[in-house]
Every structure is written in C-alpha cells, then in structure tokens.
Amino acid sequence: MTGLLEVCNFSFSYDESEPPILNDISFSLEKGENLLLMGPSGSGKSSLALCVNGLFPRSIDGISTGDIYILGKKIEEYLPGEVNQYVGVVFQDPETQFCMLTVEDEIAFGLENINLPRGEMAERVKWAARLMGIESYLSVNIATLSGGLKQKVALACVLAMKPRLIILDEPISFLDPLSTKDFAKTIQRLQKELQFSLIVIEHKLDHWINFIDRCLILSNNGEIMFDGDSQSCFRSHLKQLKELGIWLPQTFLYKEQFLTSHKIPFTVEELIEILDEVPVIIEKLTPPKEIILEAKNISFSRKKKSILRDININIPKGILTAIVGPNGAGKTTLSYLLCGLEKPAYGEVLLQNRKLTAYRELELSKNIGYVFQNPEHQFITESVYSEVAFSLKVQGMDEKRMDEIIEGVLYSFRLKHVEHHHPFSLSQGQKRRLSVATMLVDEQSFIILDEPTYGQDAKTTKELMIMLERRLHSGTSALMITHDMELVDSYADYVIVLVDGEISFQGTPYQLFSGPKEVLEKAQLELPLRYEVSKQWKLRGEYFATSIY
Numbered sequence: 281m282t283g284l285l286e287v288c289n290f291s292f293s294y295d296e297s298e299p300p301i302l303n304d305i306s307f308s309l310e311k312g313e314n315l316l317l318m319g320p321s322g323s324g325k326s327s328l329a330l331c332v333n334g335l336f337p338r339s340i341d342g343i344s345t346g347d348i349y350i351l352g353k354k355i356e357e358y359l360p361g362e363v364n365q366y367v368g369v370v371f372q373d374p375e376t377q378f379c380m381l382t383v384e385d386e387i388a389f390g391l392e393n394i395n396l397p398r399g400e401m402a403e404r405v406k407w408a409a410r411l412m413g414i415e416s417y418l419s420v421n422i423a424t425l426s427g428g429l430k431q432k433v434a435l436a437c438v439l440a441m442k443p444r445l446i447i448l449d450e451p452i453s454f455l456d457p458l459s460t461k462d463f464a465k466t467i468q469r470l471q472k473e474l475q476f477s478l479i480v481i482e483h484k485l486d487h488w489i490n491f492i493d494r495c496l497i498l499s500n501n502g503e504i505m506f507d508g509d510s511q512s513c514f515r516s517h518l519k520q521l522k523e524l525g526i527w528l529p530q531t532f533l534y535k536e537q538f539l540t541s542h543k544i545p546f547t548v549e550e551l552i553e554i555l556d557e558v559p560v561i562i563e564k565l566t567p568p569k570e571i572i573l574e575a576k577n578i579s580f581s582r583k584k585k586s587i588l589r590d591i592n593i594n595i596p597k598g599i600l601t602a603i604v605g606p607n608g609a610g611k612t613t614l615s616y617l618l619c620g621l622e623k624p625a626y627g628e629v630l631l632q633n634r635k636l637t638a639y640r641e642l643e644l645s646k647n648i649g650y651v652f653q654n655p656e657h658q659f660i661t662e663s664v665y666s667e668v669a670f671s672l673k674v675q676g677m678d679e680k681r682m683d684e685i686i687e688g689v690l691y692s693f694r695l696k697h698v699e700h701h702h703p704f705s706l707s708q709g710q711k712r713r714l715s716v717a718t719m720l721v722d723e724q725s726f727i728i729l730d731e732p733t734y735g736q737d738a739k740t741t742k743e744l745m746i747m748l749e750r751r752l753h754s755g756t757s758a759l760m761i762t763h764d765m766e767l768v769d770s771y772a773d774y775v776i777v778l779v780d781g782e783i784s785f786q787g788t789p790y791q792l793f794s795g796p797k798e799v800l801e802k803a804q805l806e807l808p809l810r811y812e813v814s815k816q817w818k819l820r821g822e823y824f825a826t827s828i829y
Contacts, residue, residue, distance in 0.1 A: 283308040320737045370434050457763060489510060525738045600749075602768045610781045653734075733767060
C-alpha cells in the first residue's frame with residue numbers, strides 16, 4: 281500500500297446483531313487530495329472518520345472487518361494515540377474535544393502527549409495560532425470564546441500536530457454565516473500552503489464544492505454509491521442525490537428552477553454567466569398584529585458580564601419567527617428568558633398578555649415547548665419510542681391514537697428502525713431529529729427551536745419544516761434560532777436580529793434582505809442566494825450600461 285490512506289473492504293458495526301453502519305467500503309486518498317464525503321444522515325460518515333483516525337473500534341465495543349492503512353501501515357499496528365500525528369479530526373462541536381482551560385494549553389496538549397521537546401512545543405503552538413490568526417487569544421479561557429473562535433482553536437490543535445490528513449466532520453454546524461465563509465476560506469488557504477490531504481464531511485456544500493477534487497457518496501446502508509469528480513457527481517447522480525436527501529449546492533438548485541444550460545454552476549459568478557433573466561422577488565404578506573409573546577425592557581447578566589441589554593420584542597401569533605445573529609450575540613440566552621428557563625435581571629416577559637412569573641412550572645411547560653441546541657439535554661427515557669410517547673402519556677391520550685401518532689412521527693423522521701434503541705446511542709443527526717419530534721407531537725401553543733436543522737440532510741430538513749408548518753396552521757406559534765439564511769428566506773415570516781446583546785432589526789425577511797447592507801454586515805449575515813443573484817444581476821446591468829455610455 282503506497283497511498284496516504286487506503287480503505288480496503290472495510291465494514292463496521294456497533295453490535296453483532298445489527299446491520300453494519302459501513303458496508304464493504306474501499307477507496308484511497310493521495311497526498312494533497314481533497315475529498316468531499318457525502319451521504320444522508322445516519323449513513324456512517326462520522327463513523328468512518330472515527331475509524332480512519334483510529335478511535336473506532338479501539339475505544340468502543342465495535343466490530344470491524346477489512347483493513348485501513350495509513351502510509352502503508354495497518355491502523356491497528358499504530359500505538360494508541362499515535363495515529364493523531366498523521367490524521368487530525370475537527371468535529372461538529374469543538375467543545376467536545378477540549379480538555380484544557382486556556383487556548384495555549386489546549387493547543388499544546390496533543391504535543392505533550394507525543395513528548396515533543398519544550399522549546400519545539402512552544403514554537404509549534406505559536407505557529408499554529410498564527411496560522412489561525414488567534415495569537416492574541418493564547419492566554420484566554422476557551423469557555424469565554426465565541427463559536428467561531430472555538431472552531432479556530434480546534435483546528436489550531438489539529439494543525440499543531442502537522443498531520444498528513446485532516447478530516448472536517450461538519451465543522452460549520454454552529455457557526456454564523458460569515459464565520460462559516462471565513463472558516464472554509466481558511467481551510468482552502470491552509471491546504472494550499474501546507475499541502476495536507478483533506479476529507480470534508482458536510483451537508484451544506486456551497487462553501488466547499490469549488491475547491492474539492494473528488495466526491496464520495498455513501499448510501500443509506502453505508503455502501504459507496506459514487507466516487508469521482510464533482511461535475512460528474514452532480515450531472516450523473518442527480519436523481520439519486522435527491523432521493524437520498526443530500527443537499528445540493530444552492531447555485532445548482534437555482535439553475536434547476538430557472539435555467540436550461542447543461543453546465544453546473546458551483547459559484548454565484550458561474551451562475552450569473554449563464555443566466556438569461558432573474559425572477560422578481562416578491563415580499564410575503566405582513567405578519568399578523570396579534571402577539572403571543574412579548575419581552576419588555578429585559579436585561580440579563582452572568583458572572584457580572586452583561587449578556588442582553590434592554591430587549592424589546594414582540595413575537596407574532598401563528599407564524600414562524602427567526603432569531604439570527606453572529607456567534608456569541610446572546611440568541612440562546614434570550615430564548616431561555618423567553619421560555620422561563622432563565623429570569624431577567626430587569627424587565628418582564630409576557631405570554632398571552634400574562635407575565636411568565638404568574639405561571640406555575642407545570643402550566644408553563646404545557647404552554648411552551650423547547651428544543652435544545654444539544655438534543656441530549658432533553659432526553660429522559662430509555663428508548664426512542666418512549667421518548668416520543670412521553671408527553672402524549674402525560675396528556676392521558678388514548679393508547680390507540682397515541683400509537684398512530686408515534687408511528688407517523690417515527691416514519692416521517694426516519695427513526696422507525698431505531699425505535700427500541702436508547703436515545704444516547706443514536707447518531708448526532710438522529711438525536712436532533714428525535715429532539716424535534718418529541719416537541720412537535722405535543723400541543724404547546726408556543727415552541728422554541730434552537731438550531732433544529734443543524735446536521736440534517738435536505739430530506740429530513742424539509743420533512744421537519746413541513747411538520748412545523750402543520751403545527752403553525754393549527755394555531756401554534758414558533759420561534760427558531762438559526763444560522764441558515766436560506767431557511768429564513770424559505771420559511772420564516774418574521775425576523776429578529778440580535779447583535780452584541782441588543783436588537784438591531786425586527787421585520788420581515790424581505791425587509792432584512794432588501795434593506796441596508798450595514799444591518800447584515802454588523803450581524804455577520806449573508807444574503808440568501810436569490811437575493812445575492814438579484815443584487816449581482818443588477819450590478820452587472822449597471823456595469824454594462826456604464827460601459828455602453
């Protein structure tokens with residue numbers, strides 16, 4: 281074996297009694313090559329990453345067959361932790377891989393484990409921090425950093441080891457749009473500079489597809505269904521990609537709706553070049569005036585640090601309101617105040633014209649449902665079925681009717697095959713689907729969802745939003761925290777923008793995306809594609825008009 285990575289007829293399962301997560305996988309990766317690993321939620325992408333870096337099956341009771349070679353050597357022949365010198369992984373949530381307090385100590389941690397000399401270690405830490413532009417944060421406590429900075433620290437830790445291969449496992453899931461774009465550009469720059477090989481596991485492809493060499497697609501049963509270049513992937517396997525629920529680049533989705541060209545555009549610039557016209561963007565109807573929840577002059581501090589200041593917002597009844605803004609703006613904290621999980625230092629929150637403090641705890645839980653950013657925070661039973669059934673049983677629902685509802689939800693969220701599994705044994709994508717499902721079967725009048733679609737494939741996201749829309753049509757009101765501007769454009773009726781603990785905008789998505797660019801820039805937001813295309817089309821028209829005259 282001469283390649284950097286060789287995976288030969290490799291299969292992996294968590295239990296002998298279950299079908300394999302990865303099924304007879306074979307592929308190779310050369311030095312400096314970029315691979316985009318795609319597949320629906322639960323297809324084994326993260327499991328493959330953990331097998332390639334040697335954690336699985338060594339650290340769990342997993343079963344594997346076949347072989348994985350790193351630099352021609354079988355992975356099981358490396359000592360525990362030795363593979364980290366060759367393969368580095370950056371996960372969805374950087375906090376899951378931190379074990380030290382300060383940035384400097386965290387970057388140095390892996391180097392200490394390989395007994396790097398002190399002098400060389402100090403230089404390596406500074407080098408990695410400089411590559412990521414975080415030199416000024418070396419002495420800072422990691423817990424105080426924004427999500428974007430934490431992800432940069434996680435990447436610096438990997439870079440410090442100078443690995444031959446870096447695997448990014450949905451690294452932008454928790455990042456705001458500008459941080460997402462910046463992170464992808466940083467990876468592209470570093471890959472050119474350092475010449476490491478790269479495997480990107482990501483549902484949203486737009487920031488990655490333009491510099492990827494190859495695409496590898498896993499099917500629902502963990503088999504490789506495609507391995508080849510990007511253009512061939514989307515040209516020859518479009519139908520299968522849609523059926524699997526894999527996200528397509530937004531530029532390509534736009535092309536499908538409005539173009540007849542056979543060329544597949546992966547960037548806005550490529551899209552503009554083959555456009556014949558741009559459809560007019562029409563504003564949605566004005567949100568209803570009736571208010572379900574109101575915050576009056578609320579402020580909140582934690583450990584003497586001001587988080588939110590003088591917040592005044594009205595949540596319209598019967599529609600979907602989105603809260604957007606940069607990492608660290610206070611969005612999740614605000615949602616905690618709005619549902620009573622935290623109490624404001626000043627001001628008050630009213631639900632249906634009644635102060636939250638006037639509700640008893642049980643009464644409040646019957647009126648407000650909350651889907652946490654970390655789904656594990658809300659699991660309380662020992663099976664997927666029981667988790668969905670819990671609130672229905674509390675309501676005293678008829679057992680036959682309850683079974684019908686649960687069956688429908690499990691099928692819609694693709695959880696039927698794991699209905700008897702413990703919630704903590706599920707993949708991250710499955711955990712997220714379960715957390716949303718448990719809330720959508722309930723009958724609360726107001727639901728708050730914190731990043732409900734992160735880590736989900738296109739099919740599941742659409743199914744989730746359809747179920748949410750059904751609840752809205754039945755009279756429920758919803759508030760959703762999200763970094764996904766395409767989701768806001770497609771589904772939200774009202775938007776609240778939070779920046780540095782203060783409200784900087786309230787209005788419709790159309791008003792936000794068509795308004796002053798300063799609002800978007802301050803909130804580190806990007807325009808949805810159709811707004812960006814409209815903007816670029818107009819600029820091109822003005823350029824041609826100027827050129828003519």
